[in-house]
Amino acid sequence: xxxxxxxxxxxxxxxxxxGSCKVEGSITVNNDDYAYAQYxxxxxxxxxLWGLMNLDGEVLVKPTFKNKPLDVTQDRFFVQxxxxxxxxxxxxxxxxxxxxxxxxxxxxxxxxxCPVSRPNEGLMYINVNGEKVxxxxxxxxxxxxxxxxxxxxxxxxxxxDGCQGVIDKQGNIIVEPIYAVVSDYRYGKAxxxxxxxxxxxxxxxxxxxxxxxxxxxxxxxTGLMWPIRDKFEVNGLAIVKTNGDNDKTYALIxxxxxxxxxxxxxxxxxxxGDYIVxxxxxxxxxxxxxxxxxxxxxxxxxATNGEIIMADNDGTAQFQxxxxxxxxxxxxDGTEVTIFGRYVIGYDKCFRLKQDDTDAxxxxxxxxxxxxxxxxxxxxxxxxxxxxxxxxxxE
Numbered sequence: 001x002x003x004x005x006x007x008x009x010x011x012x013x014x015x016x017x018x019g020s021c022k023v024e025g026s027i028t029v030n031n032d033d034y035a036y037a038q039y040x041x042x043x044x045x046x047x048x049l050w051g052l053m054n055l056d057g058e059v060l061v062k063p064t065f066k067n068k069p070l071d072v073t074q075d076r077f078f079v080q081x082x083x084x085x086x087x088x089x090x091x092x093x094x095x096x097x098x099x100x101x102x103x104x105x106x107x108x109x110x111x112x113x114c115p116v117s118r119p120n121e122g123l124m125y126i127n128v129n130g131e132k133v134x135x136x137x138x139x140x141x142x143x144x145x146x147x148x149x150x151x152x153x154x155x156x157x158x159x160x161d162g163c164q165g166v167i168d169k170q171g172n173i174i175v176e177p178i179y180a181v182v183s184d185y186r187y188g189k190a191x192x193x194x195x196x197x198x199x200x201x202x203x204x205x206x207x208x209x210x211x212x213x214x215x216x217x218x219x220x221x222t223g224l225m226w227p228i229r230d231k232f233e234v235n236g237l238a239i240v241k242t243n244g245d246n247d248k249t250y251a252l253i254x255x256x257x258x259x260x261x262x263x264x265x266x267x268x269x270x271x272x273g274d275y276i277v278x279x280x281x282x283x284x285x286x287x288x289x290x291x292x293x294x295x296x297x298x299x300x301x302x303a304t305n306g307e308i309i310m311a312d313n314d315g316t317a318q319f320q321x322x323x324x325x326x327x328x329x330x331x332x333d334g335t336e337v338t339i340f341g342r343y344v345i346g347y348d349k350c351f352r353l354k355q356d357d358t359d360a361x362x363x364x365x366x367x368x369x370x371x372x373x374x375x376x377x378x379x380x381x382x383x384x385x386x387x388x389x390x391x392x393x394x395e
Contacts, residue, residue, distance in 0.1 A: 034151075034186065036110065037071035037344040037385055039091060045358075045377030052077070052091065053381065055346030057361060057371030061095060071344070071385045074109040076128050078386075085119070088130055099130030105389040107149045111169055115147035115155070115389040123147045123391045125155075125171075134171040137391075142177070148388040152185035154212055166190070166214065175214040180205075183230035184387075188212050189255055191230040209255060218257035225251070228268045237289055239263075239271045252289055261291055272342070273306030284311070286326060294326030305339045307348035308364055312337070319353070321366045330366035344383050352381055 039052040039060050049063035052072060060072070069079040072091040076098065081087055085102035089095040107115040113125045113133060122137025123144050136147050142159040149155060154174060158164045165177030175182065175192070183191040194206040207227070208219035220226075226241045228250070237260060242249045250263040265278040274289050278297070285297030286309060295302060299311040299320075309322040319337055321329045336354040340347040350361045350369060359380045361369040371378060 035342060035345050035347070036073050036108075037383060038075070039072040039077075040340075040344065040381050040383050041069045041071070042373050042376075042381040043068070043379050045379040050079075051373070051376065053371065053373050055340065055344065055349050055361070057369050057373065059372040059376070060091060061093060063376055064095075068382070068384070070106070070108065071383055073114075073385065074112065074128060076109050076114075078103070078106045086116075088126075098128070101130060103389075104392050106386055107147070107389045108385045108387070110150035110155075111153055113150055113155075113169060115149065117389050117391045120392065123157075123389055134167070136167075136171070139165065139167075139173065139177060144391065146388050146390045148184065149386075152188055152212055154185045154190075156182045156184065156190075163195075174212070175210065181230075182210075185212060186231045187234065187236070189217065189232050191227055192216075209257070217255055220257060225253075225257075229271055231271075233271065233273055233289075235274060235289060239268055239276065241268075261289070263287075263291060270303065272304055275304045275306060275309070277302050277304060286311075286322075295322065303337075303339055305342055305347055307342075308339050308351050310337055310339060310351065332362065332366055338382075340383055343385060354380075 039054050041050050042053050043050050044063035047063060050065045050068050051059060051063040052061040052069060053059045065079050067080045069077050075091045077089055077091055078086040079089065085104060086106045087102060088098040090098055101118060103116045104119045105117045109128060112127055115123060115125055117123045124132045124136050125134040127133050136144050136157060138144060139157055139159055142161060144157050145160050146158040153169050154166050156164050156166050159177045163177040164179050164182045165173060166175035166182060168174050179192045180195045181193045188211055189209050192208055192210050196205050209217045211217055224243055228239045228241055232238045236254055237252045240251055240253055242251050248264050248266055250265060250268055251259045252261045254260055265280060267279045269277040269279060276287050278285055278287060280297040283297040284299045284302035286295040286302050287293050295311060300314045302311045311320045317333055317335060319332045319334055321332060323329055332353060334353040334355045338352040340351065350363050352359055353362050359378065361371055363369055
């Protein structure tokens with residue numbers, strides 16, 4: 001049995017709302033910085049062509065494309081042509097090609113900007129009209145080999161020497177490219193890891209948390225605290241491993257690095273919002289950030305996106321759906337589940353279940369949803385957003 005949810009979109013964001021928006025140029029920008037995919041690709045069973053639909057089951061684009069399109073972000077999406085190069089389109093029932101450029105690598109639109117590279121050229125950020133806004137071929141006279149999507153109006157970039165820094169929407173350097181890795185910003189904070197020194201292992205690596213101005217909020221150099229997920233949740237907490245790799249001790253910390261709560265478990269599989277998926281022995285369970293046990297470690301698999309909670313025991317061909325208190329709502333027969341991640345608008349409304357080689361959407365109560373895509377022979381719906389663009393320019 002395969003669970004695509006384990007490899008898909010279990011990243012976190014704030015509560016999804018479209019109520020606070022502003023217009024920048026010709027597009028609508030969602031001020032909720034952590035949910036932005038408006039439509040996902042679905043494939044027709046009849047002809048294997050791809051279209052676009054949202055999690056309300058509404059079809060924006062009927063099956064048209066031979067290749068799978070990337071998710072729609074800020075009314076734009078990319079799809080590969082017969083030469084395996086990406087083309088930019090407007091998100092409307094009859095998509096229009098934006099510009100004539102073809103891209104070797106693309107990210108996704110955030111704050112009106114998207115990292116891209118043309119074949120054999122350096123990196124740049126374009127706007128929704130396909131126009132170059134930031135030239136990112138070099139930074140501090142070093143070639144840039146990767147440029148990431150914007151979060152909190154900040155984007156990280158990586159130079160040819162393997163170091164990462166941070167820029168703002170004008171291309172100004174906020175954080176010099178001196179770190180081994182900088183995470184994406186979430187709620188105004190990012191994790192920054194320094195280069196390992198000779199003889200150091202992972203748990204001895206120096207790291208810290210920086211704000212959107214690049215100021216260090218705190219650092220950990222003791223080797224006794226290590227981030228499990230490079231992200232802070234909307235509740236202001238992050239989870240770390242304590243005491244190196246020696247025992248089962250974990251902790252929740254705040255943005256100052258102070259321990260809020262100590263936890264004991266064999267491993268942390270995911271933290272999403274107020275929920276922690278963990279293991280004891282070879283079984284999965286679920287607790288909240290207060291340390292309260294919601295689902296005892298008795299399943300072969302548990303997953304949550306912070307809203308929908310699913311569990312399963314291998315070989316049963318049944319999935320259990322739980323509410324926010326860990327009470328079982330319903331048992332569903334199926335062979336594969338996708339819980340849509342929190343980068344997708346409407347992620348909290350439904351999940352995808354494969355049954356008898358046919359895929360369908362189910363709501364948070366386990367009821368099958370009617371979708372316009374059913375009439376097109378709906379077979380699968382996959383959230384897929386590129387997080388960065390890379391350069392293939394030979395130096």
